[in-house]
Amino acid sequence: MQEHKHFFIGGQWVEPAGTGVIDVISPHTEEVIGRVPDGTNADIDRAVAAARQAFDSGPWPRMTPAERAAAVGRLSAIYAERQQTMADLVTAEMGSPALFSVFAQAAIPQMVLQYYVDLAGTYTWEDERPGMLGPVTVTREPVGVVAAIVPWNVPQFTLMLKLAPALIAGCTIVAKPSPETPLDTYLLAEWIKEAGIPDGVVNIVPAGREVGAHLVAHAGVDKVSFTGSTAAGRAIGAVCGQQLKRVTLELGGKSAAIILEDADLATTIEGFKLASLMNNGQACAAQTRILAPRSRYDEVADALAAMVGGLAVGDPADWGTEVGPLVAKRQQERVEGYIRIGQDEGAKLLVGGLDRRGQDRGWYVAPTVFGDVTNDMRIAREEIFGPVLALIAYDDEADAVKIANDSEYGLGGSVWTADVNHGIEVARQIRTGSCGVNLYSLDPNTPFGGYKNSGLGRELGPEGLAAYLEHKSIPRPA
Template structure:
């Protein structure tokens, strides 16, 4: 079993002041595979002071130097890609054939994308006789998510490093192991001491200490709305900047002239990525009322093709959710929807057949109105609701009738019509006819889905400040 009792501060692994550890549990086997230190405010203080001391030198390094470091880190992660994939399968439960691309390869690509984008950032521009500079925001507290543990670290720490910021990193306590690899790679890539620091621990103990620390200038969180609200509250005490990537309840709008079987199947597969534990999953499927029965049949057929089981088996397409707590939460959403009278098409709250251990949830599809709680609340599990609409105006209204605004999809035979609909949907990202996400484009949302953007050039710019010099 892996034991991490140390934290990473000022280029060195040192003993945590913690007296307790946090177990890391394999969601497929329910076995403890590792323990990490349950870090303390004292640990955070050491890390934040180290990051602050390293900031001046790192923030002044030439863009070309920071670009080269990002590329070296990408190469070093790529060299360890097999181990990284195995680690994430063990701590999150993502099926291995999917994890290689969606978890490991995507994180490596994110680093390279940041390196590419460095040349596109307008680090300095002239406005008449004035010069406007873009400068690093300062020390960043990076509070990372468990559903994409390596990508979450890379999207925050990688963008921060590109901007010239130094970092205090808190990997998610549920899935912290790849964060340790990132810290090791930072040293191997030649980062100066103190530029990247890592403290493991819980949100209330370590996360809040990071946000409150006077040496931390900005807090970046990927997590729940409740966690994001708490970070905003704490950051407001010292008027810190925040970047928040929060939840979603995204709509996949299928027009009457679209290829409905393809659109429904694609939407279900998108929503069930990582056992539905994706903030941008298309979990509301909007279809013309005249084609509702057809959409329901396609959805059930698609769900029945999923192979549920051991995430190490290459044939598996749906693994467990991350924890026992998460499993009961998702099953609770399903049961409440049934109790509310929402029509269940397939799945349900019962355990999948033949799986005696592991935090598995049956892939589930409902059909009902957008007013149903299951259509309004983020489930974060393999659950979709099909919602009928009468016309285009009604469909757009339903898509926007959500407290979230992270992602969306539009399917139509006429691509220009689809683009017109996309412009009317209040979300940060819309995919047309299943087009793949451009990982160099911004990712982030409106409303309760958060503040700020990640990925590519926009991701770097979130960690920059403007400075105007006149004369």
Template sequence: MTASQVGRTELSVRNPDSIFVNGAWVTASSTTVADVIDSNDESVYYQVASAGFADMDQAVGAARTAFDDGPWPRMTHAQRAEFMRAMATEMEKRSAALADIWPRESGALYVEATQQGATAANILRYYADQAATYQWEEVIPPTRGGNFGLLVREPVGVVGAIIPWNGPLMLAMYKVAPALISGCTLVLKASLEAPGAAYVIAEAAEAAGLPPGVLNVLAADRDVSEALVRDPRTDKIAFTGSTAAGRRIAALMGEKIGRVTLELGGKSAAIILDDADLESAARSLAASECHLAGQVCASLTRLIVTRSRHDEFVDAVTAAFGAKRVGNAFAETSDIGPLATRAQLDRVQGYVDQGLDRGAVLATGGRRPKELDKGYFFEPTVFGNVDNQSVIAQEEIFGPVLTVIPAKDEDEAIRFANDTIYGLNSAVFTADVDRARHVAGQIRAGTVGHNSYRADFGIAFGGFKQSGVGREGGVEGLHAYLEAKTVVLDDIPERYR
């Protein structure tokens, strides 16, 4: 099956020449359009309106008015939940469109993309259910006078949600859904490389009858995105992307003491202890690195093993990862699809070349497959004998590249795992669950998995150090969209008696 054989009966993005503002599709003030490229064959999939400064101003204004004067923040949580459940149903109806978009824009395998509609719907329903289960108000006896105390959790205000090109739908939904149930209004800013999922979210919001201005959607470049961050009408930014961009957002929001959730880069370590089954560990790590061709911030790409087992483990990883088949994202035979863009292909090749120049041993891969002269494909790549201080061990490559790092012993392996500016994900491979828990307590990362890649948005996801600020997913993901208010009264209001 080729890309041209799936999903092309009609364009999966219905209003690419418009932006969604104040509950309607409107013509962008900017006449600039961006080509959205099919990463499988480098053809133009469609063109999208590249929003300008006036468009962003309009979107933020609509969100601000909807929050200050509109019905959304004044509804009960149960009322908002009904809109969200309707929106979930609309997302499910668009499963075929989402399954077509993600493989073309980002290189995800079609077999994974078919679950996108259901995933988005489940996230919306999960947060809709919090209307009945989350403790939005808590009665707490006052400690400094008064006879009745309340801790009330209220919406933070206008949210700017900025999403990347690799997993735009899920990363958008973990911002949109908790913000909506909390009573916030939003501007959802998509990347120009992969705007399709955000446009489908707008379609679903429109069909569900979300009040005007509650959710506004556009795609824009970095300058216009910065206008969203700088705008004094924006109370909070929720961002997923590079650490460099996150630093810039944090600095700008700091000027107005704005709220931020930053889910940033990673260079995550898997520690393979001496009692681990090397072949099982290799298969697990190779399988997880196939997802999105390694274009995942939480990828376990630093594989740390004791020096005495290094060569055996390199052989095992090479056999497991090198056997993965690279090809069109729609082909049932493909294990790894393309990278998202030409720039990303060049970036990955550049890092591989640096690794070779610095003396790392290339065990497999390292280039674009010879038989695939169209599309942004890259071979599954393994480096052995990698110095933990080298560029390929310290910087985020964002491609199908694994580095095996030898360590003297368990203590040095833990030290190597923590010797990075990042702290997003990690894993410990061992047959001993108590040993796994002990090592997990020493790793400075937002997630530690046992014997597998275990990033879990259902509990909470986020990073230590320069991998971010705050958490997304689960009940923990609600907190960032709420402000805590203390109310102390002289008597008990009737509704609490």
């Protein structure tokens, strides 16, 4: 069992202000596998003070972008060498299947880190513009102290979406990991120290929601970046709006995968293993509404049920596992509650349901597909955050687009077709921040975020760096 007794604050391992602890429980064995201190408001105050000192008086914001990139590059190199250690740790913490963890819980976070290291050398940090009254210098400066609040589902990825651009911008950071997944941040803190990033630039305090609220409202924080539920995002956005504090919110989703008439069904259904069921269905951008043309509905239903019913469910550390347990007992109860809701609403259970595939230990839910779903059902409108798919029939392409857009969310989506160019035309009509053709993926080079209740702002790409910068105009006489 891993046991940590300190917080990473001001570049040092410091004693917690309180006596509370957070037990990290394996979703597979239901046994305690780690223990860390439970952060308090006093610990947050100390972390913000360290970040404030590092920003107001320390070297980090005063370095050139190239100097900061060199330091972050050292962190990226350490991360690249030790990805498997990080992947194994996240799998143990939250049940992500080993194969998915290697890619999404470790490799992609490192890719994001390296992307921003490289971007620092090509980004326009300052430019000259011919103003109406004379020349103007426009500079980009770091926004200040950043509060980074991350969820448990992809803890390193969501942290890196904030940490990497904030560091390159010259900001300092207080990170609050989720109580379910604090262990990976301790490993990252060790690497940050080894990379020689100055003291106080990154501070990490695991804590619960109430302490997170204290961090959000803290007068010493200049910007909040949050990934999590829409309900929590609304509360955070309200506080930041009241304080006129900069904020980025990456929230929920209920993404639609549109299968067009000409789609190759075998390839499409195989693609849903990742696009729809990634991370045991615990992904905000998962394609959980499957839209099928009525002319092919039965064919799609049979193929989808066969694929989902054949998925290997079990120990997430086993490389053959395709679906592991959910992160917590409460999550298992929530998802099984939605399965009951789907049955009560009149949807047809095609595969899965409340039978846990013989898993009598661990927080498992059988991968499930509902057919005969209409878009007004709760299982089609609410984010379930588990391996539950809703199959919806549509009449024609215009109807498919209408159904896809009939959602309070607008995070992701996909179009599956033999004609990629036509797929792009359909994707342009979907009101979401991203919409793939014959896949769903995120690229560090391009912005990620949502329309409507899926959030505010963008992460990744140059847009993700701009979110941590203020623009200053310096005019002068002609």
